[in-house]
Amino acid sequence: MRATARVTAVLGPTNTGKTHYAIERMLGHRTGVIGLPLRLLAREVYDRIVSQRGPSVVALVTGEERIVPDRTQYWVCTVEAMPQEIGADFVAVDEIQLCGDPERGHVFTDRLLRARGLVETMFLGSDVMRGAIAALVPNVTFLRRERFSTLTYTGSKKISRMPPRAAIVGFSVDSVYAIAELIRRQKGGCAVVMGALSPRTRNAQVALYQNGDVDYLVATDAIGMGLNLDIHHVAFSSTVKFDGRRMRHLFPHELGQIAGRAGRHVEPGTFGVTGEAHPLDEGVVDAIENHRFAPIQRLQWRNERLEFGTVERLVASLEEPTTNEWLMRTREADDLHALKALSEMPDLRDRLRTPQAVKLLWDVCRIPDFRSISAAEHTTLLARIFGFLCDGRVPNDWLSRAIARIDRPAGDIDTLSKRLAYIRTWTYVAQRRGWVEDESHWRDETRAVEDRLSDALHAALTQRFVDRRTSVLMRRLKQKESLVAEVNDKGEVTVEGEFVGRLEGFRFRQDASNSPDEARTLRQAAVQALRPEFHLRADRFYNSPDTEMDFTEQGGLMWGEQAVGKLVAGPEPMRPQVEPFVDEDAGPEVAEKVRRRLQHFIDRKVSALFEPLLAMGRDETLTGLARGFAFRLVENLGVIPRDMVAEDVKALDQEARSALRKHGVRFGQFTIFLPLLLKPAPTRLRLVLWSLSNGLQEFPESPPPGLVTIPHIAEVPKMHYTLAGYHPAGQRAIRIDMLERLADLLRAKDSRAGFEATPDMLSITGMTLEQFAGLMQGLGYRADAGERPKQKPVAAVPAPEAPEAVVVDPSEAAPFDAEAPAESEAPAEPAEMEHFYTFTWAPRRPDRGPRRNDRPQGEARGRGDRGPRSAPAQADAPAEGGEARPPRGDRPDRGAERHGKPKGKGGKPDRKGGPDRNQPKSFESRPPRNDKIDPDNPFAVLAALRDRT
Numbered sequence: 001m002r003a004t005a006r007v008t009a010v011l012g013p014t015n016t017g018k019t020h021y022a023i024e025r026m027l028g029h030r031t032g033v034i035g036l037p038l039r040l041l042a043r044e045v046y047d048r049i050v051s052q053r054g055p056s057v058v059a060l061v062t063g064e065e066r067i068v069p070d071r072t073q074y075w076v077c078t079v080e081a082m083p084q085e086i087g088a089d090f091v092a093v094d095e096i097q098l099c100g101d102p103e104r105g106h107v108f109t110d111r112l113l114r115a116r117g118l119v120e121t122m123f124l125g126s127d128v129m130r131g132a133i134a135a136l137v138p139n140v141t142f143l144r145r146e147r148f149s150t151l152t153y154t155g156s157k158k159i160s161r162m163p164p165r166a167a168i169v170g171f172s173v174d175s176v177y178a179i180a181e182l183i184r185r186q187k188g189g190c191a192v193v194m195g196a197l198s199p200r201t202r203n204a205q206v207a208l209y210q211n212g213d214v215d216y217l218v219a220t221d222a223i224g225m226g227l228n229l230d231i232h233h234v235a236f237s238s239t240v241k242f243d244g245r246r247m248r249h250l251f252p253h254e255l256g257q258i259a260g261r262a263g264r265h266v267e268p269g270t271f272g273v274t275g276e277a278h279p280l281d282e283g284v285v286d287a288i289e290n291h292r293f294a295p296i297q298r299l300q301w302r303n304e305r306l307e308f309g310t311v312e313r314l315v316a317s318l319e320e321p322t323t324n325e326w327l328m329r330t331r332e333a334d335d336l337h338a339l340k341a342l343s344e345m346p347d348l349r350d351r352l353r354t355p356q357a358v359k360l361l362w363d364v365c366r367i368p369d370f371r372s373i374s375a376a377e378h379t380t381l382l383a384r385i386f387g388f389l390c391d392g393r394v395p396n397d398w399l400s401r402a403i404a405r406i407d408r409p410a411g412d413i414d415t416l417s418k419r420l421a422y423i424r425t426w427t428y429v430a431q432r433r434g435w436v437e438d439e440s441h442w443r444d445e446t447r448a449v450e451d452r453l454s455d456a457l458h459a460a461l462t463q464r465f466v467d468r469r470t471s472v473l474m475r476r477l478k479q480k481e482s483l484v485a486e487v488n489d490k491g492e493v494t495v496e497g498e499f500v501g502r503l504e505g506f507r508f509r510q511d512a513s514n515s516p517d518e519a520r521t522l523r524q525a526a527v528q529a530l531r532p533e534f535h536l537r538a539d540r541f542y543n544s545p546d547t548e549m550d551f552t553e554q555g556g557l558m559w560g561e562q563a564v565g566k567l568v569a570g571p572e573p574m575r576p577q578v579e580p581f582v583d584e585d586a587g588p589e590v591a592e593k594v595r596r597r598l599q600h601f602i603d604r605k606v607s608a609l610f611e612p613l614l615a616m617g618r619d620e621t622l623t624g625l626a627r628g629f630a631f632r633l634v635e636n637l638g639v640i641p642r643d644m645v646a647e648d649v650k651a652l653d654q655e656a657r658s659a660l661r662k663h664g665v666r667f668g669q670f671t672i673f674l675p676l677l678l679k680p681a682p683t684r685l686r687l688v689l690w691s692l693s694n695g696l697q698e699f700p701e702s703p704p705p706g707l708v709t710i711p712h713i714a715e716v717p718k719m720h721y722t723l724a725g726y727h728p729a730g731q732r733a734i735r736i737d738m739l740e741r742l743a744d745l746l747r748a749k750d751s752r753a754g755f756e757a758t759p760d761m762l763s764i765t766g767m768t769l770e771q772f773a774g775l776m777q778g779l780g781y782r783a784d785a786g787e788r789p790k791q792k793p794v795a796a797v798p799a800p801e802a803p804e805a806v807v808v809d810p811s812e813a814a815p816f817d818a819e820a821p822a823e824s825e826a827p828a829e830p831a832e833m834e835h836f837y838t839f840t841w842a843p844r845r846p847d848r849g850p851r852r853n854d855r856p857q858g859e860a861r862g863r864g865d866r867g868p869r870s871a872p873a874q875a876d877a878p879a880e881g882g883e884a885r886p887p888r889g890d891r892p893d894r895g896a897e898r899h900g901k902p903k904g905k906g907g908k909p910d911r912k913g914g915p916d917r918n919q920p921k922s923f924e925s926r927p928p929r930n931d932k933i934d935p936d937n938p939f940a941v942l943a944a945l946r947d948r949t
Helices: 018-027 039-053 096-100 105-114 127-136 173-187 199-210 252-259 282-290 311-318 334-343 355-365 375-390 396-406 413-431 439-465 468-478 516-542 588-609 611-618 624-635 646-651 654-661 680-693 718-723 736-747 759-765 769-778 894-899 940-948
Strands: 006-011 032-036 058-061 074-078 090-093 120-125 140-144 151-156 166-169 191-193 216-219 233-236 240-242 247-249 269-273 299-301 327-329 485-487 492-495 498-504 507-510 549-551 556-559 562-568 577-580 639-641 671-673 709-711 726-729 732-735 781-789 833-841
Touching (some): 006 127, 018 032, 018 120, 090 105, 096 105, 096 127, 120 127, 151 282, 173 191, 191 199, 191 439, 233 252, 311 334, 334 355, 334 375, 355 375, 396 413, 396 439, 492 516, 498 516, 556 588, 562 588, 577 588, 639 718, 726 736, 769 833
Parallel strands (some): 032 090, 090 120, 166 233, 191 216, 233 269
Antiparallel strands (some): 240 247, 492 498, 498 507, 556 562, 726 732, 781 833
16 A cells, blocks of 8 residues: 555445445546445446446456456455455445444454555445544545435335335345235235345346336345335334344344435435334434434454464464454354364364465365355365365366256245355355366356356246236336226226236126235226226116116126126115116216116116006096005005905995906905016016015015915015915915915805815816815815725716517516626625815914904995805905805805704705705715616616616
8 A cells, every 4th residue: 555545434324325436436546446245236336337347357256256357457346355465556345334243344344454455445334433444544534425315214004005116124034025925915016135146136136126017125134235226115024133143133223224225316215114013213213314323332353364374373363352442353253163163073183284274274164154054064065175175176076966956947936045055155166266177167157057046036036926917017007008908708807918807797806816915906907997998888788778687586787697786775665776886996977877777777677567556556546545555555566465454455345446456456365466466577576676675685586487386484474475476375385366266266165064176176276186185274274084985987888779668577587696797706896995185164263254243334245255254354355356156055044043043853854855954065076976877778677677676
């Protein structure tokens, strides 16, 4: 160092341009050396100088790389790899505050004390080093540089609310990967930067971030060492790190170094915490914002004058203490630990007899433990390498096999990261002079393997932590470019050719492969491009015919196969409202257009299906009780159980009933209804409207059309069956209109004396005799089962001409049985039996019909009201039209009822020769028996002879 050489300390916070200033100063000299704290930063500075001066005059020397052209003028190195005595005009050491780092501080302290340029020396770093540099470096000049932009604390933010262009800092590989995975789900992806990455992988990841493919960066504290990135916000996921020996809290100046990466040049920056990190104290925040930190009082130091006579003397020189109050002996580093372990191996001690062997052992011990497996594993590897070097060089075949085991660019992130760490060991070995036979070959070989693994690691990181589809769409959105969205006939939505989801009606559904956390980011990209499609689809829907729309039995509104809305309760049962299914992103105009079209559809549907009911409600000619009864029908959607309105029905006179019948109202014995509204379409709509007006969560569904009876489920309310057009009776429920037809037939039968089912009854219900018996029991009848011989029909035989009368003497005539065929002696076959039921009215007490005196005074008795007094509702329920009149013989004699005894005596026939009317009667469904023998029958003569005898 010349006496006129200048030593300058350029101190200040981050984003002051210190490194840029040092590069400019170095390029102003003929030769120069700059030492940087990270291999990544060294590669960045190397690329910048090469772009200005060309590769022929710039060297890059790190632990794993060595590019030294023949005409080298400028050396870009890591601090550990800086050449010491090459006589460069300019020497600079960046991040000089690392003199206080427990792990690497002694190397920076050595450069502070011994590295000097012939013309100019420059130390770059934080203000915390001002006192130490002033005390240890004579004649130093301090140059203060101010930050170009402001730095502001914003407190704690969730990762889901992290602003774009943000860096989240973690202090372990697991933490970095976990944060990156979370950001991929929520934000579409991020870049990952760690000090352990190779320069090639790091540069590729940084390019993702700098190019705008992703808006987020997840990194270790490596970004605090001079990496120039476009970062607006820095968030600490933790304020505790492992320094190689223990977990400790970061010092305020370390936090400030990392937070200072936010804000580039004149752009302001912010910093804060996220995740499980506690909010920073006010004092720490103030120190970071104003760049005022406590100065470093002690620097890490290790003796640089080493003695290689023996291993013991070397260890003693490395552990030599210092008397300088600014220096403190560093803790035992990995290289010293390895030296002690190797020197104790018996196989190696015999080889450590010369200073050259001791120095070689020390050089081997300085190989970094890139693999970080265990100290024992690392020591074993060093022993193997030292043995090879003692014998000459590392064998080519052994080195080739070791590299071949690593050269496999397939696997997950952890596997590739381990292989990169392994290859760094052999890259370091290949860079040492004289350690391998063909240094150039092995440098190229290890560099090629590292590049392949780096590319594979970058691809794996991108595949895992970057959603390429989402990131591309987001970049296009930021650039305010119009995105091309397409929707095919299946509703599949693609944006810029990427499948992003489906458009169901007027709602966009993200692809199922996307997690819910990704939905917001993907929706932002897709909906912006889909907004014109929403308007086009709304216009098409508004002009579509009603035939393309329908309602479901649960109140949904469909357009083809797509749900576009649902029905909600309105002010009246037959005035439902609609609620469209339209995304908010489609806009209020689209939503209103869809709502109006759906309302038009349902209004017309109600008007068409319930036109008779609506016409009756608008009929102003209905007055008094008739008009009130019409409103009851409208409120109940055209179907009312008779027992609910029994008193109202009694109050209606014949004129009112006639007026209501003109509108199609039928007064049945069980139900008052409009037959036109029992069709499948009105029934389906009636169930929906009634369910809406009653606030049901699950609507009853209408039975399949065409069924006369359906199963009766006890848990289902009776009103549900009534609205569906059925009346429960026993195990089955019968259609209302068919039940009334059956009731017309039953009125013609004597329900007190008993009767049997007719073929018409079975035909109406479509049941077997046993099923019909169950139905009748459900209607209040008692069914008595019985058996009788089944009568075979007699075949008709043509009768011969009648012979002339012949008088036969009975004594001469042969006995009748003498001429009988022999088959008469055979045993008779058992008669075939048939089952039948006799039905008798036997209602339960709560269901008995109204009494005679329940009839309103002065009401005319309809002809159909004259059924059995005990039958339900028959006393005041005329048949439709009031014309059906059961035969008089089917009714009890009312005179006998008044006198309390039947006519006739002792059950004898009355004067007319008929049977006693008080005796029970049976009616059969089969044709009546004909006991008379046809006179033309050939057996008639024999029968006459038998009768005479």
